[in-house]
Amino acid sequence: MGKKSAKLANPKNAVVEPHRYVLFYKPYNVLCQFTDSEGNRPTLKSYIPIPDIYAVGRLDYDSEGLLLLTNHGQLQHRLSDPKFRHPRTYWVQVERVPDECALQQLRQGIALQDYQTRPAAIELLPDQPPLPPRDPPIRFRKTIPTAWLAITLTEGRNRQVRRMTAAIGFPTLRLVRVAIAELSLVGLNPGQWRELTRAEVTGLKEMCRI
Structure with a gap:
């Protein structure tokens, strides 16, 4: 403040x-x-x-x-x-490491409770992206690995990214929008x-x- x-x-x-x-x-x-x-x-x-x-x-x-x-x-x-479908790209840290099958589910679109998401561009990042530390940091658990995804959507519904990753069993821990068009x-x-x-x-x- x-x-x-x-x-x-x-x-x-x-x-x-x-x-x-x-x-x-x-x-x-x-x-x-x-x-x-x-x-x-x-x-x-x-x-x-x-x-x-x-x-x-x-x-x-x-x-x-x-x-x-x-x-x-x-x-x-x-x-x-x-309807104008302008792209928005996010770097998303998720709990556990999604396999190719899980990533393909996101690419094709996910059936959520109240709507079907559009197809999305999804990439598993090989390394942690160059971001400043979050304050406060996410909760760290030694026994559960995490992974970073690059997700590009052409829609922006309420808490959509979090709902998409949760729907395939990989809860979002940190979400950073890195690009708008x-x-x-x-x-x-x-x-x-x-x-x-x-x-x-x-x-x-x-x-x-x-």
Whole structure:
């Protein structure tokens, strides 16, 4: 609570008013909004001092990673609309090591209780990805190995990644969104944000057919 904004120097050709486009590396246990109905949890207000911008989609309180915020209503709507199928990539630490059969289940789509997920791109990472430690760290158990997956979805339902891995018997321990379409976490640390370049905004608009 009360953290100072951690803004990076704007890249060349960063977009300015009237529309604002911000990339933020959301830390663990930060709400994906500017207010908290309970009044005691960190929110985006603790990090980003720009008024009247809103998160595109959502990233759960207990998830980390890339968040896009804007005051461009049409772009926000298009990026949130499932029919446009923009890709989102996550690095996901799971309990135990999935075999190829389990990975193929995820690739084909999983029948969850209330819907069938779309096919997804799934890769078992050979090593732990280059991420900063989580604070607090996940619970470590010597007798149970873990693995990291790269998962790319074209939809974003409530707690979808966690539900998908749990459905095949590999509960999610840590979840970090590392990319939204061509935008990535590169150059950002947890709690830092920057404004998009003109080229990045143009790319998003072309993808969303704006």
